[in-house]
Amino acid sequence: MKKNVWTFGVIAGFISIIGFVISTIYPDAIDMEKGMIxxxxxxxxxxxxxxxxxxxYRDKYNEGIVSFGKAFQIGLYISLIAxxxxVGVWLIEYYFILDxxxxxxxxxxxxxxxAKGLSPEEIAQEMVTVQGYKxxxxxxxxxxxLYTYIEILPVGILIALIAAAILKRKTKAPQIA
Known part of the structure; x- marks a missing residue:
């Protein structure tokens, strides 16, 4: 299981950073709003x-069987690695590269x-919040x-739950002759 988790976790980690690495390399190619998307x-x-x-894991290493708990554990570990x-790449970019x-x-x-038509007072309050983040x-x-983990980790956990629910299998799949 470890090799499976590490392999897919590292690949997922590198895929997850594609969006902001591209926007760092080509800052004028993608505006910040589209960059978030x-x-x-x-x-x-x-x-x-x-x-x-x-x-x-289920089909190659565990004879076609995986419990919800084991499947979720695999997904959770991959989410944590990715x-x-x-987070590591984002912090390096933030502190050493981005201007x-x-x-x-x-x-x-x-x-x-x-553009939403908020009052100047509402806009000022929002800008105070942005300054707080800075x-x-x-x-x-x-x-x-830790704050950056909040941005990505819940997405991974949600997908891990969905994947575990869909892919769990308590008995071996029937063999087709």
Missing amino acids: YGFASMILAFSLIFVAIKN STIY NFWGKYAEMHQAGLV ELYDNNPLLAG
Whole structure:
């Protein structure tokens, strides 16, 4: 099981970072709003490997049988490995590569709030919240890392639950002659 989990976890981790690595390499190719969409799409694509990993474990290594608990455990471990890669790469990008991330994010967010027709007071309150995130990230890398886990890990856990429910099998599949 370990090899299966590590292999699919590392591959999923690298798939999950595609969105923000591309936007870092080509900053003008993808605007920040679309970058978020691509980022979440790459997370979902990455975590779809949980289905492949569970099926691979069940059919190749466990004689066609896997319990919900074991299947979920596989998915959870893959989610943790992939999320750790995502968080690590994001923090490296944030602290060493990106220039003025929160300034650019604040501009995009403020433009969206203006487009929604929010009052200047509501917009100002939202911008205080964005400034709070910037201060958190700038002053406490540990909390920044934990906060970044909140962005990706729940997606992986949800997909692990769904995959475990779909792929569990208590008895061997019948052999077709």
